[in-house]
Amino acid sequence: MKHVKYWMVAVVCFLATPTLKAQQTYWSRVEQRESTLGVADVYLKFNTPDFQLKLVKASQTVAALRPNNEPYFDFTPGERLEIRDKDSLYHLGDINLRIKDANGVWKNYSTATSRAKVQALETSGNVLAAADLANTLPSDTPVSVKRFYELDNNQLVMRFEITNKQDVPVEIGALGVPMIFNNILEGKSLVETHAQNVFFDPYIGMDAGYLEVKRLSGKGPALLVLPKENMAFEAYRPLLDDPTPKSIVFEGFHEWMVHSKAYAENEWKGVEQWNTPTSLVLQPGESKNFALKFVLSEGIKNIQETLVKEEHPLAVGVPGYVLPKDVKGQLFIDYASEIASIKIEPKGALEIKEARTTSSGKKKYLVQGEKWGRAKLTITYENGVEQTINYKVIKPEAELVKDFGHFLTTEQWFDDPNDPFGRNPSAISYDYEKKEKVVQDGRVWISGLSDEGGAGSWLAAVMKQFVQPDKEEIQKIQGFVGETLWGGIQNNEGPEKYGVKKSLFYYEPDSLPKGTYSDTINYNTWAAWDHKHANDLGRSYNYPHVAAAYWVLYRLSRYHEGLVDNRSWDWYLENAYQTSVAMVEHAPYYAQFGQMEGSVFLFILEDLKNEGLTEMANDLEEQMKQRAIHWRALDYPFGSEMPWDSTGQEEVYMWSSYFGYDYKANVTLSAILAYMPTISHWAYNGNARRYWDFLYGGKAGKTSRVERQIHHYGSSLNAIPVLTHYRKNPDDLYLLKVGYGGLLGGISNITQDGFGPAAFHSYPSTLKIDGISGDYGSGFYGYAVNSSSYLVKDEDLGWLAFGGNLSQRGDEVVMEITTATKSRVFIAPKKLWLTLDAGSFNKVIYNEKTGEVTLTLESSTEHTPFAYLRVREGVELPFKKVRGAYQIKLGNKETVIKL
Template sequence: MFLALALISGTSLYAQDPWKNLEKRPSTLNLDKGLLTFNTPAFRLKLVKASQTVAALEPNTEKDFDYTPAARLAQRSSNGMYHLGDINLRLKTEGDTAWAKYATAANRADVIPLETKQAGVLAAADLSPTLPANIPLNVQRYWQVVNGNLVLLFKLKNTGSHTVEIGALGLPMIFNNILQGEELEQAHAHNVFYDPYIGKDAGYLQVTRLSGKGPVLLVTPYGRSPFEAYNPLLTDHTPKGIDFEGFYEWMVHSKAYAETDWKKAEPWNKPTSVYIRPGQTAEYGVQFVLAASIKGIEQKLIEQRRPVAVGVPGYVLSQGTDAKLFLNYSKKVKSLQVEPDGALSVSPTTAENKNLQAYTVKGLQWGRARLTIIYTDGLYQTISYKVVKAEHDLVKDYGRFLTHQQWFNKPDTFHRNPSVITYDYEKKQQVTQDSRVWIAGLSDEGGAGSWLGAIMKQLVQPDKAEIAKLQEFVNHTLFGNIQHSEGPQKYGVKKSVFYYQPDSIPKGTYSDSLNWKTWAAWSHKDANDVGRSYNYPHVTAAHWVMYRLARNHNGLVTQQNWQFYLNNSYETAMAMVKQAPYYAQFGQMEGTIFYLLLMDLKAEGWGDKALPLETEMRKRADHWRTLQYPFGSEMPWDSTGQEEVYNWSAYFGYTDKAEVTINAILGYMPTVPHWGYNGSARRYWDFLYGGKLSRIERQLHHYGSGLNAIPVLSEYRSHPDDLYLLRVGYGGLMGSVANITQDGFGPAAFHSYPSTLKIDGLSGDYGPNFFGYAVNSATYITHHKNFGWLAFGGNLKKDSRAIKVDITTASAQRVFIAPAGLWLTLDAGTFKSISYNPANGKVVITLNIADEFTPKAYLHMQQAVKGGQYKLNGNFVLERGANVVPLGSKTVELTLIK
């Protein structure tokens, strides 16, 4: 979003340096007493001598890297600042009615060192001095090495005469995700992000570098210390903002929170507590191990004898599409539990690797679902699924909602009619005013999101009635108001159509209930600024979709011809580099549209326009090639420009930069057995700019998911043996539509805080997410040595002769057959099924029947990797590089042979 230097309050982030204020707080860690240093098989561990909390955690393989924010240790040495090795507790003594809170970070005092005669113990301490005197437990902490792994262990003993209930137990996970003051090169070299698998006994935390390279730190349970919940440490005084997401704690028990702070939310796992009788001791801990790489995480977990789950196509299940689940664990499954009852069907099946326990999973009931796997050794593993409607129905509902509930066509002072406008789902009403003017102003991501989504929906699933409305919007509101339609700025795109200018607008126009005294209430002049490049892809895409609909179908678009829209798309793209040159130097979210536009200009033979566009894009790519990490943006760090940087780097043959880009994406886009985090590219500030509940917070499946899936799946098609890429990319692809409601509302993102765990109330900036789905949705057919034949986006059946996949995606226009390296796409028409014979490579395509607007299919065949070239059996006319296939009242069968 635009206002990179803003806080929720509206003050400049740099008007007052919060770190300076932090340094004024009295230091209580007693750093002057020195550090304790230990060498373990994997790490160099440094502890603050006075507190025995972590001062540094460095991999032995490197000299200049630390997983923790050690460089800020002195700044973060006051009370209330958490460090690795702290513990949070909520306790209730027998007879009490309220939970009492205890935290070792709240009021520092030197801990009492314990003797370390036990083999493997590096340091140990009694934490009583740094806890309130009335705590009913004695808490001891041990740093030790067990079986070569570094372990953090807590022993909690009930020293009283009454039973104590531990209602919450949290272990702060403090790693170096503070980006404040770092240049991109520094951040990618020194900083990390971390993502949870909130999976009970099988849960873990993965700590990855921003570069995506180097060893990955894994935090796993030691003993029975389940990863039950993931809680933000909101009381930590480290300044949060666009350059720091905040710290979190690994929660072993969470019942006390579920009864208080989180009582309005539905938790990922059942909240638990434990009772400690007088004289009893409970032990909890985590261990720290290193995986050689991001793609090596699961293998390391297997080596550590941890359960590993792999879901195909992931953990967002569309109804009517089969999924599979593969479990790799030495113990057998004892039982399975599904909650809510009937939400999923889970039945045993087989895998090619007989050591795996495999299941077919089907989503039956819309909404969140939890699968609990209980192994014979008593270990509990939970997998969080989200069941959505069949993709065709989901997209249809989304289009209907946008063009009905969000269709704005009333007389309007700001000339926003007709349009698809932002919507407040909680109030069930359109948003015509917001003090963040772009929200109601049809531009910027937060205001353009809804109409962009409505237009991109037509690319996936054209609807005549919806297109009739959108033609009015594109030809009048968009081209006449969002874009400057006269003079040299004809194709410049405004920052907002809505603005705050009470001296020139009729009295009573602006609501008195809104705060208009913020930087976000742009004046007319500020709203008319055309210098923000990030607005241009939305408009380019709108004209491009109308071109595609007019060009490839009959009678869907009636007001203008395809040439008109293609030219407008081109002129808007070119206007970006002319009107907004500063931000245009960066990769753009939805920048894929410029590549798609270029391909169509070339296919149409419009060389006089293709050449200038390609020349301008090359200039940008040449600039990125000079940068070590070419992901600059209006933000200190961002996760959306990578999409376009990858596309142009790959197109112009800058493979080194394409590789750097993919590695960085994998660093912030995990695959874990949880629908909310699987393929969810990290975003944590855009609720400020496009959300209703406005706060810094890890956003689950914000538009980073849909956009980053584009380069990841493109990279997979170039490396079809790399299933990891497919899993990550498809997780992002399906994550982009996971939050659409049953009635079709598309929200900005899902709130990850355990106190909330629900979608945001505004449609906001969801449109770019759906853009990613619209241009990238596809079916993937592949084979894996352990899992066997797999389909992502289809239902697969195997017989003695061929693999057949019935297509279940909404567009049904793209299929990739990995063993053949064959990429099949349709500009018009839809796939019904694909058959592939592994023995001879024969491919049989079945196309669905014609409809009123689609008498012909336009089929492209691309060999994504080296191999035998396929030919279409039969005589077909080539048009714009596509095979023209007449459609009729019966399905059409096509055969491809090498």
């Protein structure tokens, strides 16, 4: 087979999509505005122990904030100051207020709306700069606002002093400080963005809240914005009125909100917020200060250590903040003040019990989910500090996955033999709000069974069988693969055999009967591909979905009995291989990038080797090595069809690690950690950054927008390299916390009846799941191939279980497995990775004294008479080896194995 060489350095055009073309126009409009910030005047410059601070003299807003040890790096978008020096464009140092007038109406006041030179105030002592902001606020503003930049214990502090000027009380229903840091990627190469730009993640945790700001490379010091005085992090509002154009290269700015009641009563009405919205009443003449401090952390992994050093409340949840109802979670609180009370909302949603104190003084609690849905812990400390921790309680994983598979193969199952587009039978996109299948959409791929947004549903249905095989569902999957995928989505003959199409559905009204297309859908856009464009084979991202489908059916056929009965195991494995190499041949341009789900190619390679199919294995390995060599030559090989992306890293890491390109694997991991935090909040913990796929994979309408997505498929895909790296470095608990947050985040949005949505909306005006299934299948793939249990001992926290429940009896530590797969276990003290190709772990026992590991396997089932166990080299068991795995005959009772 001839393979096209494609490992050239790619130049991604920043005008590749209509969104970016529009952005060019928007930037032009911004530049044409009148300059009002005063950047033509001189700057004020200050050196603090940590930062070089530069202020625009006229506005006293921040022009640059640079760490002293890297004076050429700026956390703020100071490089665009001469473009963004206009009215309504926010800068660090601005403040937004919403105050109730005499008629009971909330009125907005912002220092950014109409720029004017502020009145500088005299400074003394630790005050670096100060100003009265009256000139840049409306003349009828009922309060005065003064802003101070000062040092407190050598730390940079930004403080606002707000005073009621009226002779009557005033109610402030919204108070927000814009967090303006340099996340504008427009016009830059990947090397430039990783060197110059940052992403930031909020912990919306009231007095314990903070913002972490990290450069895209994951290297260098991280910036922490912490509350100093009266700055509870109550809400995180997108600044939609800032005209800086939002797009795939700019997700927008947000503000840290101390009070948000005025928004909760209006734009956010009826939406359950992360925290209870509040307001502030200032009496006549009363003043109140609101202060933030800026602190450097040595690196991303040092953030929690820095919080403790700053005497900031820190909570650490195990396995995280997504809690299956059968999991006994742990919560560790690190704070000097004693806990006065703990409140649970809704009442009875969680059960929490105090357990003990760790050797270093952390308070330990046992937490268990009782009611499905969002839940909130409010911890009030004796010193008055309040901390909130938002949990998501889900069904036990096995039950959740069962319901998910049922929904996909019933409610989402498309069975119309007269369909003119050949989509019958299949799991198809679904509109959960309308409770109907999406058989037409102006973005043709959504209903066309390809691309992530269209393949998502059938891919999820296939991957469900990998986790939890069901004979009846597999019969439907076989029909889909044999009738709709093979010869439909994928070519099955001719010179372009194994090529994968962009969509089965297309818009070509002249070639189909009148009435085929809905007259309520707008098909007059670039997204309504005609038949020719829908049949294009050049989009590489479609190939892993198809390869994964074949691979799963190979595994079900090879390691189980009677589940797959229409074709032999070798047909499925060969098709998986052929699809993998066809990607390189038919889609060479995009194949130079890492693919979402690209890890499946490695799994296919491993199985080709296990089967002794040397020729195919060598060919596939060589094709993938050429791609990895290309990545090794690039500084940051994380491109895609988008200028910056967060989904190619999965495959880049896996192949770089496989081929021993450890430096590139570590570069990739660092980049992942820059956009995938660990935070005491289920929505942001392990949430890999993604902010444009509500446009391409979400529901059309008002929620189709650029918006930070909560546990989009990137969370569970990026968890694959993070957890893989953890198993190589089991002393790095940070990696396990991040990776497991992404893993469970990947299933956190599945509804009680089993619907899997594209993602969860982060805007406080919405805070709910998206309306359609979209591209969620890629996320479930990440969960399916990576679901695993970890038994870990931390020096201070003690024994921890991720994916299981702990108990101890003497020297023995017992972990009962709670994952849906029950097929992968890592024993950290032994660096022992145990996997089952078939069969299930019930529990594992580790003897601290002897180091002995005891495995308990569940009994046989109709289709699984044997377990196939893989362990590392050097571990010998008294069982026959089949394809590199120990074949263990299961009985009608549990099987016990000692290692």
